[in-house]
Amino acid sequence: MSEKKLLMDKEALAYALDRMAEGILALKPDVGRLALVGIRTRGINLAERLKTRLDHLCQCDVPIGALDITLYRDDLSQLASQPLVGETHLAFGVEGREIVLVDDVLYTGRTVRAALDAIVHYGRPQRIILAVLVDRGNREYPIQPDVAAVKIETAPNQNVQVRLEELDGEEHVLLVTKGPEDTHF
Template sequence: MVRERVLLDEAAIGRALTRIAHEILEKNKGIEDLVLIGIKTRGIYLARRLGEKIKMIEGQDVPIGELDITLYRDDLSEKSDQPLVQGSHIDFSIEGKKVILVDDVLYTGRTVRAALDALIDIGRPQLIQLAVLIDRGHRELPIRPDYVGKNIPTSRQEMISVQLKEVDQKEQVVIRQTTTL
């Protein structure tokens, strides 16, 4: 039996992203040399939303890119014999930029490690910071987010699902736990 509980609704997601946008601007002293890069898939939509919130605050656009880490994953052979590579779309230089890497859930850190490898292959940024909507713990690598929407301690048997309108036609974060009778 699967139990599911809503942790964040649409309004809570919006509030978390607004707070993260303000924290990014405060820590980086504005938007000079700032770029947002979302990790496919949901990180892209979160990066776009952060970009919109930053524009509302600062009155200027921040470049937003899309990063596909498929070929950088250390578990690629476990995922599929024929991985689906969608490609990265970063139509600006990251050389000397302050890159904010955006993802939906931080768990073991392996996705972020792959994203760092992919970014370094593209260019040499001034710095890379990590923004995540959910940090659920259980790191296997020494990776820590700079910006967190919500810390949600979980067990390894639980699953966090970020559902966004652009992908899932729903707007919520849920936790699922499988229980045996």
């Protein structure tokens, strides 16, 4: 049996997103060049929520994009199935932008490495800021977040699950600890 612990309920998640938006603005980006890019899948939903907050805080209309990193992954051969390639939308053009790269959980750093490669293939941004909801440690690549709402130390048999209303019908963040008999999450 896996054991589930509530890391954030709905209110805590909303508060964490408020803090993330403030954290992004504390880095003093040029608001006119700011753009949000969510990493498929949950990074996109979180980017949308951050957009609402940033638009309100700066009285602006921050462009938002979606990034699919499938073709840039370095672990494709180790996956059990062939992931479907998702669409990337960066209609605003990344050239000269200050991009906020958004993902739900930062773990090994491999996803972010792939995302950085993907973005620079679309142009040369002025700056990329990494904003994540949960930093769960255990990095394998030297990548650190600029903004992280929560930092926790986790073990390899644990997993952080971000559940969002529009995708999962519920809104909270769980820390799941796998029992010895469970083979996967």
